[in-house]
Amino acid sequence: MIRVILPPNLRTLAHIEGEVELQLNGTLTQRSLLDAVEAKYPMLRGTMRDHVTQVRRPMVRFFACGEDLSHASADAPLPEPIANGAEPFMIIGAIAGG
Amino acid sequence: MSNIRVLVGTRKGAFILTSDGARKRWKVSGPHFAGWEIYHMKASPVNPDRIYASQTSAWFGQIIQRSDDGGKTWNTPGSSPEELQSSDGMAKAESNKFVYDSSAETGKPVTTHQWYDGTQHPWEFKRVWHLEPSLHDPDHVYAGVEDAAIFESKDGGKSWHELAGLRGSDTGPKWQPGAGGMCLHTILLDPKDPQRIYVAISAAGAFRTEDGGKTWSPINRGLHSQYIPDPNAEVGHCVHRIAMHPSRPNTLFMQKHWDVMRSDDAGGSWHEVSGNLPSDFGFPIDVHAHEPETIYVVPIKSDSEHYPPSGRLRVYRSRAGGNDWEALTKGLPQRNCYVNVLRDAMAVDSLDPCGIYFGTTGGQVYASADGGDKWKPIIRDLPAVLSVEVQTVA
Numbered sequence: 131m132i133r134v135i136l137p138p139n140l141r142t143l144a145h146i147e148g149e150v151e152l153q154l155n156g157t158l159t160q161r162s163l164l165d166a167v168e169a170k171y172p173m174l175r176g177t178m179r180d181h182v183t184q185v186r187r188p189m190v191r192f193f194a195c196g197e198d199l200s201h202a203s204a205d206a207p208l209p210e211p212i213a214n215g216a217e218p219f220m221i222i223g224a225i226a227g228g
Numbered sequence: 229m230s231n232i233r234v235l236v237g238t239r240k241g242a243f244i245l246t247s248d249g250a251r252k253r254w255k256v257s258g259p260h261f262a263g264w265e266i267y268h269m270k271a272s273p274v275n276p277d278r279i280y281a282s283q284t285s286a287w288f289g290q291i292i293q294r295s296d297d298g299g300k301t302w303n304t305p306g307s308s309p310e311e312l313q314s315s316d317g318m319a320k321a322e323s324n325k326f327v328y329d330s331s332a333e334t335g336k337p338v339t340t341h342q343w344y345d346g347t348q349h350p351w352e353f354k355r356v357w358h359l360e361p362s363l364h365d366p367d368h369v370y371a372g373v374e375d376a377a378i379f380e381s382k383d384g385g386k387s388w389h390e391l392a393g394l395r396g397s398d399t400g401p402k403w404q405p406g407a408g409g410m411c412l413h414t415i416l417l418d419p420k421d422p423q424r425i426y427v428a429i430s431a432a433g434a435f436r437t438e439d440g441g442k443t444w445s446p447i448n449r450g451l452h453s454q455y456i457p458d459p460n461a462e463v464g465h466c467v468h469r470i471a472m473h474p475s476r477p478n479t480l481f482m483q484k485h486w487d488v489m490r491s492d493d494a495g496g497s498w499h500e501v502s503g504n505l506p507s508d509f510g511f512p513i514d515v516h517a518h519e520p521e522t523i524y525v526v527p528i529k530s531d532s533e534h535y536p537p538s539g540r541l542r543v544y545r546s547r548a549g550g551n552d553w554e555a556l557t558k559g560l561p562q563r564n565c566y567v568n569v570l571r572d573a574m575a576v577d578s579l580d581p582c583g584i585y586f587g588t589t590g591g592q593v594y595a596s597a598d599g600g601d602k603w604k605p606i607i608r609d610l611p612a613v614l615s616v617e618v619q620t621v622a
Contacts, residue, residue: 139263139288143304173304173324177288181325189287223287 132158133218134167140178140221144171149218158213160192161204178221189224232577233298233619234585235279236593237266240611242281244299247606251583251597254606260302261293268572268615270359272366276621280369280385282356290355292323292371292385298621306386322387326353326371326379329392338400341375341410348401351375358572358615360415364422372412376403376429378441391441394427399446399463403432406466406485407531413571414470418477426480426495431456431466434482436495447495451484455531469571471513473520481523481550483513483571488525490550501550506537512574516599517582521549524584524600526569534589535566543586545600559603560594567592572615579620587613 134150141147152166161184168175175181178190184204186192191200195209195217211217234245234254241259260266264283272278277298283291293302305323328351330339343349354374362368367384377395379388403410414428423440426447433448446463456464466485473479482489482498486509489498502508507527516522525544529537536542541560544553567590577583584600587593591610596603 137287139285142261142263143288143291173291173307175322176290176324181322182327187287187289 131215132163132166132212133215134163135218135220136167136174137221137223139223140174143177144174146171158208159205160199160202160208163208163212163219164204191222191224193220193222230579230620230622232579232583233271233276233621234575234593234595234606235269235271235299235615235617235619236587236607236610236613237268237281237572237615238587238591238611238613239265242266242269242283243607243610245593245606249579251577251579251595256607257299260299261291264291265355266614267355268358268617270361270617271619272361272369273363274361275366276619278361278366278384280359280361282359282371284355290324290326290353292356292388294385305381305384323385326356326373326388327390328353328377328395329390331392338395340401342402342404344405351377351395354409357411357413358415360417363417363419370415370417370425372415372427374409374411375405376410376412376432378412378415378427380441391437393437393442394435394444397435397444397446399432402461402463403429404464406430414467416470416472416477416480418472419474420477424477424494426470426472428467428470428482430468431464431485433463433465434467434470434480434495447491448498449496450491450498451489452487452500453485455485468511469513471515471523473515476520479520479549481513481515483510483525485509485531488513488550501546503546503551503553505544505553506542506555510569511571512569512586514574514576514584516584517576517578518580519547519582522547522599523549524574525553526574526586528568534568539564539566541565541567541588543584543596543600543603556596556600556603558601559596570614573613575616575618577618577620583618585616585618587616589613 132152229249236243241262243258267282269281279295281293294305340348356371358372360370371379416426418424428434435444437444451465469483471481478494480491488502490501491498540562543556567588574586584596589612592605592608595606
């Protein structure tokens with residue numbers, strides 16, 4: 131089971147508490163993971179990636195296994211601990227005031 | 229007896245204040261959408277329980293929320309289970325999708341505007357500043373956005389399409405952002421002519437369509453702005469707000485960056501009516517519900533000092549449509565007050581006597597149940613108030 135941690139504002143928007151759990155087949159990438167999150171919670175479309183370009187929003191960042199993957203290719207395979215659920219994929223709002 | 233519902237958008241959520249017609253005791257509901265900026269909420273005049281809200285965040289973008297029960301429950305339009313999936317199985321939520329129209333079919337595409345330094349800069353969608361529901365159809369609603377453009381939805385907010393003729397007019401590349409960004413913040417629908425709409429943009433000016441939004445013309449003749457290279461330019465004026473009484477849609481009142489202005493020919497020409505105001509800088513302007521020549525402004529000291537002159541919060545009322553103004557101070561702080569009142573943060577109810585409401589960046593919402601003679605805070609410790617709308621409901 132793949133685990134995803136959303137920032138609090140997006141959990142509120144999606145009416146969920148705790149982690150998101152996903153069951154996915156095939157190679158796990160940022161793109162396939164985010165596609166699955168959006169399919170499960172369509173109100174999140176456009177909040178993490180641009181609606182049209184699918185580019186990460188500037189003040190959203192992606193972390194996995196202690197590494198910043200915000201600038202990694204959306205189609206690169208994610209680390210095995212993310213794919214097997216040992217570690218969560220973290221979606222974080224940039225710390226920039228607020 | 230009618231009831232009053234006040235819709236308050238703040239930097240950190242939405243609040244709904246309700247009272248009976250006496251307007252003395254208020255119930256507070258909220259925060260709704262806690263932690264998000266709520267730029268504006270407004271209800272359909274056709275179905276008063278249909279309320280649209282602009283929920284926005286620099287981090288996570290734009291969300292449109294809709295209530296069909298007067299603000300008790302909310303949802304993102306189009307989020308019912310049967311509407312969520314497209315034929316290819318992908319999520320289909322598009323209520324927060326605002327994409328500028330650059331197609332050749334809908335007019336001359338404009339892709340850049342003037343930046344602060346005078347260079348051209350790409351149009352970039354940031355947020356919805358103002359939602360204006362149609363006077364005739366609860367599913368039809370307009371959105372004024374930053375970077376400046378007008379969108380409309382005809383399906384209750386599920387999907388949005390730009391009325392591209394506004395940006396496609398020849399003046400688009402000359403528009404520039406003000407301190408708050410390049411926002412389309414005012415949309416006025418003519419109750420006597422469904423094809424006529426007025427909008428205002430900071431800092432471009434006012435515009436009017438006579439064909440339901442296909443084509444637009446600037447209506448800025450008579451505006452004079454010392455802070456731009458050509459003070460009498462066709463566009464480039466920092467209009468802060470326009471107001472209209474529904475019985476007289478040809479008469480418009482404007483609070484400009486500096487100057488309070490008036491037009492009696494549907495924006496064809498403007499003349500200044502600042503008169504004896506202590507400062508003619510300000511943001512909101514509104515019209516009494518039953519007296520089309522009675523108007524209200526909140527003078528602010530200057531374009532860099534966004535607080536009331538002398539630390540005294542005063543609403544100014546003119547019963548003559550401008551020029552001759554009286555200070556309204558009873559119940560408002562008259563010392564050490566340094567809040568601002570933003571452009572969408574003043575509204576009137578339609579009871580008799582007319583109620584006037586405004587919210588401050590200090591989190592107070594003040595109300596007068598007697599046309600402005602006396603004021604009191606109906607709530608006073610909210611996050612900074614971005615917008616105030618008022619409904620008079622059965």
